[in-house]
Amino acid sequence: MRAVGLPRDDVFVTTKLWNSDHGYEPALEAFTESQERLGLGPVDLYLIHWPAPRRRAESWRALEHLLKEGECRAIGVSNYTVRHLEELLAQSSVVPAVNQVEMHPFVYDPELLAYCKGKGIVVEAYSPLTRGNRLRDATVAAVAMKVARTPAQVLLRWGLQHGLVSIPKSARSERIEENARVFDFELPAEDMATLDGLREGYHASWDPTDASLLRADGSRPSPFPRSLDCCQPSRPRSAP
Numbered sequence: 236m237r238a239v240g241l242p243r244d245d246v247f248v249t250t251k252l253w254n255s256d257h258g259y260e261p262a263l264e265a266f267t268e269s270q271e272r273l274g275l276g277p278v279d280l281y282l283i284h285w286p287a288p289r290r291r292a293e294s295w296r297a298l299e300h301l302l303k304e305g306e307c308r309a310i311g312v313s314n315y316t317v318r319h320l321e322e323l324l325a326q327s328s329v330v331p332a333v334n335q336v337e338m339h340p341f342v343y344d345p346e347l348l349a350y351c352k353g354k355g356i357v358v359e360a361y362s363p364l365t366r367g368n369r370l371r372d373a374t375v376a377a378v379a380m381k382v383a384r385t386p387a388q389v390l391l392r393w394g395l396q397h398g399l400v401s402i403p404k405s406a407r408s409e410r411i412e413e414n415a416r417v418f419d420f421e422l423p424a425e426d427m428a429t430l431d432g433l434r435e436g437y438h439a440s441w442d443p444t445d446a447s448l449l450r451a452d453g454s455r456p457s458p459f460p461r462s463l464d465c466c467q468p469s470r471p472r473s474a475p
């Protein structure tokens with residue numbers, strides 16, 4: 236941003252609380268460290284990255300404090316299932332602004348979407364392109380051909396029509412532009428239904444159903460895919 240002179244208000248800055256920083260004081264310290272490293276003043280959104288067992292309620296209390304103090308403009312969670320959200324809302328009157336979860340047709344979760352919608356929680360879809368793993372799926376390709384768009388655009392448009400805020404990642408400018416061109420067409424209802432039908436519980440990233448799978452220090456046990464490494468913090472952590 237500084238290098239190209241991009242105005243601060245043109246960028247929506249999100250950062251997250253890493254798994255090993257849960258708890259009231261550790262969360263406050265981790266936030267301060269993130270904020271200092273960013274050097275951008277208040278962040279737009281601060282998320283709990285994962286519903287780590289035992290200390291997540293204390294972490295949420297820390298996020299509430301940061302919100303009250305104006306250190307961040309909104310607070311939210313990530314990888315929270317309905318069970319985690321119900322637990323949080325039973326203990327707090329501050330509703331998360333966002334729940335960032337993996338969402339695309341292959342892991343479509345209408346129950347979670349309806350629950351979040353009912354509570355006014357925006358569902359932010361990560362890995363909305365299945366990390367590229369299902370872009371050649373025959374059903375997605377057929378819908379793409381029908382509407383004369385790319386499979387990536389079909390997946391993103393599907394999310395848009397479900398009210399998701401999708402956060403696709405690409406390191407290539409032409410794909411970033413392609414992924415942004417999803418506001419000038421609509422998927423017919425029958426194609427939405429066809430895509431909804433692809434639901435099979437396929438997680439390109441990770442499955443938060445059993446949050447206790449994560450070790451207390453935030454590291455992952457071996458069954459997690461290596462691709463999770465993208466979620467590792469850049470600063471050094473103690474070994475598992």
Ligand SMILES: NC(=O)c1ccc[n+]([C@@H]2O[C@H](COP(=O)([O-])OP(=O)(O)OC[C@H]3O[C@@H](n4cnc5c(N)ncnc54)[C@H](OP(=O)(O)O)[C@@H]3O)[C@@H](O)[C@H]2O)c1
Pocket residue numbers: 284313314335336360361362363364365366367370387388402403404405406407410411413414440465466
């Ligand atoms: N909260 C969490 O636990 C969590 C977990 C995972 C990810 N995330 C976040 O979610 C965001 C995106 O997720 P993601 O990177 O996992 O997956 P993704 O956006 O579904 O997929 C990214 C992959 O798709 C490729 N791609 C992008 N646009 C494309 C296009 N138009 N056509 C073909 N291929 C395309 C990219 O390659 P190129 O770069 O070469 O274009 C990259 O390999 C990231 O910001 C990530 O940090 C959050």
